[in-house]
Amino acid sequence: MPSLIHARGLIKRFGDFTAVDGIDVDVRRGEAFGFLGPNGAGKSSTMRMIGCVSPPTGGVLEILGLDPVRDGPRIRAKLGVCPQLDNLDIELTVRENLTTYARFFGIPRKVARRRADELLDFVQLAERAGSKVEPLSGGMKRRLTIARALVNEPEIVLLDEPTTGLDPQARHLVWERLFRLKQQGVTLVLTTHYMDEAEQLCDRLVVMDGGRIVATGSPRELITRYSTREVVELRFNAESQQPYADKLDGVGERVEVLPDRVLLYVHDGDEATAEVHRRSLSPASVLVRRSSLEDVFLHLTGRTLVD
C-alpha cells in the first residue's frame, strides 16, 4: 500500500538552526500517526512542511503522491489542519467560521451550510452556532477548530498539539471525537508531548528529539522494546536521591535517578518493592505502575518529556 505521506531525509533549517534534521516518515491510509517529543523537537516544523506552508530545505517529501512545493494548493485541498494555537476568525460567528472556510476550498455555499451544521453537531457546538468565537471556552474553540479542519472532508487531518492547554474534561471530549474520526477511516497525523494522548490515539508513532527520529513503532512495541513491564517510583526524603539509587544497584533491569525520585525498571513491581525493603531502605512513598511512553522517552534521551 503506498503511503499518504512519504519523507526521506527531510530537512528544515532556519538560518543556522536545524529544526528538522533528516527524518524518514511513512504514514499509511487510515492510521493515526503521532510525532511525540518535547517542545523544540521539530514536530511543528515537520507539520508545517506537511501542511505545505513551509518549503523543505532538503530531502524528499511527497504528500498524496504530490510535491508540496509545486502542488501546494492541490494537496491542501485534501488536508485538514488544526494548528497548535487556534486561529479562528473572531469577526465571524461559530457557524460562519465553518461556512466561510469552506468557501476557501471552493465548496458551493449550499453544501457548505449543510456541512457546517453536520460538523457543529459532530463537535457538539450546534447550540452555539450563532455565537461569536470570543466567549467560547478553550475546549469549545479547539473543537470548532477541529470542525473547521474537517469542512473539506479531508483525506488527512493534521493536528498540532490538539489538547495542549485544555483542562482534563475538555481533553477527553476532544480525544473521543478524534477517536470517532479514526473509526470513520480518516487518516490522522498529530503531534503531542503528552504520553497519554499518544497512547490513546496513535496506532504508530515516531519519537523525536533535537530534530531527529530516535524510535519508531506502535506505543506497545516501543514500550516492549525500550522499557520493562513495570516501574517502581520511589521518593526519598532527602536533598539528593543519588545515594539511595546507589544502594539499589542490581534491583531490576535499570535504575533512573530524577531530581525528585528514583525509577526502578523491573518485570515485577511487587517483588522489586520487597527487595527495596530487604535492603532496609525506607522511601517516603512507593508507586508501582505499568511502563509508559514517558519511560521510553526517558530511556532514549535521558530526559523527561514535560519539564
Next chain:
Amino acid sequence: MLAVLEYHLVNYRRTWRGSALSSLVLPLLTMLGFGIGVGAYVPGGVDGVPYLDWIVPGLIASTAVQTAIGEATWPVLSSFEWLKVYFAQAAAPLRVRDILGGHLAYMVFRVLISAAAFLAIAAAFGTLHSWWSPLALPVAMLVGLAVAGPTAAYAATITSDSYLVILLRFAILPMSLFSGVFFPVESLPVVLRWIAYALPLWHGVDLSRAAMLGLDPGGLGLVHALYLIAWCAAGCLLAHIRYRRRLVI
C-alpha cells in the same frame, strides 16, 4: 489620582516619540502646506491679518482637540475592554475619581505639550502678534478637557471600536472643519453656524485667536471661557458616572 497620573506618564516615556510625530509634525505640515500654500492665494488675508497668521491660533486649538481625542478614545476603550488597565487600578485602593482624574490629567498634560510645541514653532515663523500669545496654552488645555471628558464618557459606554470611528467621522471631523479654523464661521449658513457655536472648538479657536493676534475679546471672551468650563464640568461628571457604572459592580 497622582499615582494614576504617574502611571500614564511612565507609559508616555516609552511612546512619546510616536506621539510627538503625530502631535507635532502633522500640525507643522498643515501650517506649511495649507497656511503658506493656500495663504498665497488669499491676497488680503482675513480681517487684515495674513492668512497663515490667522489660521495658526485655530490650528493650535484644533491640535489640542485632536490630542485630547486621541487619548480619550482608543486608550480608554482599551483600558476597559482589552488591556483592562482600569480594572487593575480599581483593584488597588483607588477611587473611580482617582482613576478618571488621573487619566484626564494626563490627557491635559499631553494637550499642553503639543500646544506648547506648536506655539514655539509658530513663534519661530513670526506669526505671533501679541505678548498675550502664551494665553493660548491655558485655552488649549481648557478646550482639550472640554472634549476629553464627554469623549471618555462615550468610550466608557461602548464595547466595539467601530463606534469610535463613527464618533470621529460624524462629530470630531466636522467640528474640526467647520469651527472657524480654516475660514470664519460667519460665512457658514445660519443653521451650521449655530451648530458651530454650540460645539466647544469654536470657542477655543476664538479665544486662542484673540490671544495670539492681540485682539480684545471683550465680554465674549468671558462667555467663551465660561462655556468651555461648563463643557469640562459636564463632561467630567458624565464620565464619572459612566466609569462608576463599569468599575463598581
Next chain:
Amino acid sequence: MVTFVLPRLVSFEGMGRRSASVTERNLATLRSAYWIVMVSGFLEPVLYLFSIGIGVGGLVGDIALPGGEVVGYAEFVAPAMLAASAMTGALSETTFNFFGKMKFMRLYEGILATPVRPIEIALGELAWAMVRGVLYSAAFLVIMVLLDLTTWPRALAMFPATILVGFAFGGLGMAVSTLIRSWQDFDLIAAGQFALFLFSGTFVPLTAYPEALRWLVEITPLYRSVHLIRGLSTGTTGWAQLIDVAYLLILLAAGLAVAGRRMTRLLCK
C-alpha cells in the same frame, strides 16, 4: 480548458475563485456598527470639499490652471479630494486592517492551510478595498455634479480613473504593510499620507511650490492621481494624462509583486 504553459509557480487555474473567496469572507463580517463605519467613509471627502472647497474657497476666489483656464476654487479642489479619498480608502484597508488580520488576528495562517495562496489573499483583500472605494467615488462624483463642479460626461470619465487610483494605492499599501514591524510604524505611514495629502497639488497649483519641492511633488503617486483626475474633471486632458495612467499601472503591478513575494516569505517560513 486552455492550460497555460507558464512557469509552474504561476498557475492561474482557480486563482480568481480563490481570491474571491477571501473577499467573500470580508463581506460576511459586515455587522451593524461596521456597516455604518463603512458607509460613513464616504462622508470624509465630502466634508473636506465643503470646508475647504467652499468655505476657504470664499476667501481664495478663482484659480488659474497651467493651461490658462480659470476655475473656481471648489472646482479646483474637488477632483483632488476625490483622488485623496481614493488613496485614503485604499490605504486604510490595505495597511491597518491588512496588518491587523495578518499579525493580530492571525487570520491568514488559517486561510493558508487551504488551497488559497498568499498572492490570492493579497488580490482578495485588494478587491475588497476596491469595492468600498468604488462606492465612495461614485457617491462623491454624484455630489460634484450636483454642486455643478463638473459635468455628467466628465464624471463618467473620472470614474474609471478613480478606480485605477484606488488600485494603485491598494497595491502600494499592501506592499508597505508587509514591511511593517509594529503598530508604531502606522504613525509614520499616517504622517507620510498626510504630507502627500497636503503637498500633492491638492490645495494649490504646483506652480506655488518652490522649484526643488515641485520636482519632488511631480513624482509622488498622489500628485499623478490628482493631475489625472483634475485633467478629466476640468476638461483639460492631454498626453500628460497618459503618463499618469502608465505611472499608476506600474505602481499597481510593482506593489502586488512585492506584496505577494513578501507575504510568502512572512507566512510560509
